[in-house]
Amino acid sequence: MVNVEVISKEIVKPSSPTPNHLYHYQLSFLDQITPPIYTSLVLFYEFNDEIQPEPAAAVISKHLKKSLSEVLTLFYPLAGRVKIDNHLVQCNDEGIPYLEAQVTNCRLCDFQQNPMPGELLKLIPFELRDHDNSEFALGVQLNIFECGGYAIGLCISHKLADGLSMTMFAKTWAAITRGENETKIERPEFVSAAVFPPADDVSGYRTFGVIPKNKVTKSAPTIEHLREKYTGLAEDDREKRPSRVQALSAFLWRRFAEASKDDHSIDENILHAAVHTVNLRPRTDPPIPRCSFGNFYQIFLTTPFVSSSSSSSGIDDQESCHAMVKQVREELSKIDKDHVKRLQKGGHGSYINRFIQRLAKPGMVVTLSFSSLCSFPLYDTDFGWGRPTWVAVPPPPFKNLIVLADTKEVGGIEAYVSLADDDAMTKFESDAFIQRRVGMNQDGSAGSNVTGHRAKL
Template sequence: MDASLQFEIISETFIKPSSPTPTSLRYHKLSLVDQGVPPNILIALAFFYPNIKGTRWLADEISQLLKSSLSKTLAQYYPFAGRLMKNGYMIDCNDMGAQFTEGRINCRVSEIRKQLSPGKMEDLIFARSLSSGPALADHRSLAFVQLSSFNCGGIVLSVSINHTIADASSVSTFMNDWAAIARQTSDIPSPHLHGASLFPPVDGHQFPKPSPPKLDQGKHVKRILAFHASKIGELKAMAFDSGVENPTRFEVVSALLYSCFMSAASKANSGSHIRRSICLNAVNFRQIIVPPLPQNSVGNFYQLFPDIG
């Protein structure tokens, strides 16, 4: 992390569900798809809010609202407040809670992307685990929240959820429900936690846990790319004109990036033969299987589809 930028911790705590998880729901089985996810991967989101009209956010009020609404949300998403068991196929829904960290970052919202590389920015805005030890230890949180304020009065809210219990769609559903509860919206449907009944798990001692691929030191880079909505619209129009029916935003951006990667690899090798490449796309299969699953099915409901070049 840049020495000039510091994160000052104000408080660290665990937010527990507003009501205890019933004994009958104490042990939540993972699905077979959940088991295929390495236990040390997090799905992380960050929401930046600049200072509005020169008025500083009321930090205490925001903090209390987030904590109280998160507590109510965790009563519905009770596995998120539990801990992974060492057997590798169950969550102990013991209501130990989600980690909630508050702090200050000594820069302005507009400056953080200019001063930090992507990896260092992530270290600054996302919570660190209060617990050390292996990811399957029974004391490690599965959900992390960090609320940080900037010198300008802006804030950033970051959320990290263990991938073992949720895919990107699940995290999106969780965030939408949390926001709705914070707004005191009524009639919020309960999440469907039925993955294990559809894809039964196997004994964790028999199921090999995959490890993320190791990248050679100095052989990879990380970049943040921003695409304006109008530019994505132009890409969709180009794809449609070339014969692609109803191209999605994801499809056109993925195609653009992959073509750029292949072009760069070809130039780096002076047009000579280059090694085969593979691009993996994670596809949400909730709505494409028969019968389709509810969109608020929480867990891992995706499959990886390779594009080999």
């Protein structure tokens, strides 16, 4: 168990006041229907004395607090107070919590070599489930390791920001810290409510609930072979090669579906569904700038067929799920500019209703959701002491959710897997195809319960 002791806590406020006409920040419709949780990142940094001596912890903290105050003037809603019932933020510059903590029984290099995903929760300032009980939109925790190096834990309100917005905030904060020229600093654009106007009543739109945190597995497989395998299974030789995310999510979904079969009677009518998220910024007309701050994502559902053996078409074998890759592409193609226009004109209700109807089929529906941070500039967050050695995602408080993120090495993906209970995780981890493809090694100390895995091929 990692021992993390908070040694100080203060409120950091914007360096300049927010103009009066920006006092009320209106949430968009997509902000409104996003669950009231925190999303988070932990960025790890270590020093090489041969290249750059390690600065004192007090120096690091001083620079971070000063630049944090400056970046809050750009991201002014984050320094305000979230009023979820009213669907707005009061941009009153009251500031955000900034914590300093000491990690006393674990070296940074040990944490990275044998990561314990559940322990990441100790390196962030908030419980991820607690946004309903907090008005803070952002929190920061600086964790200092005694042997050298540090980790910055960020928590940001999902009501205000999606994964790309969170990454953009971190990157801009880092640029200010290292003294980047103002002309090169990417500034946020607050256009979400204009693009997706808010609704008066969204009580019927929340379809996913938050549950207590569960065990998590973390892996970093090489997936090029999976991409080739899924391409080779295509009936049409001209079919496009699947992306890294499509190939890995199909593989993990198939293993989840196989592992969960034993939980149900053979007589039950079980439908295994996959839920993906898609970034809407490039799918609007005209495209929304990448720096647009807010929630610009949508979920879509696929329900590929999985048999206990090879399908009659001969396309899928026991390891593959080519049907899912194909369906993901088909569903993704439907989220085009015309679809987004219908959403902007108030077509949210019909889309959500169709989504719910698909989940309300006879029998039992078991869903596995995917959220991808891949291709986001996670490793561009240089505060002046070099790029992070690892960017980790603390376990989100949802059941049956997999978060995918790039590794520092080009081409790799880490998968953070949260399942409904210990039994489900045990079956998933012990799956022969998972062990063969991912080659997971147990994390944690000898004799302890397994709280996570990290794997490389």
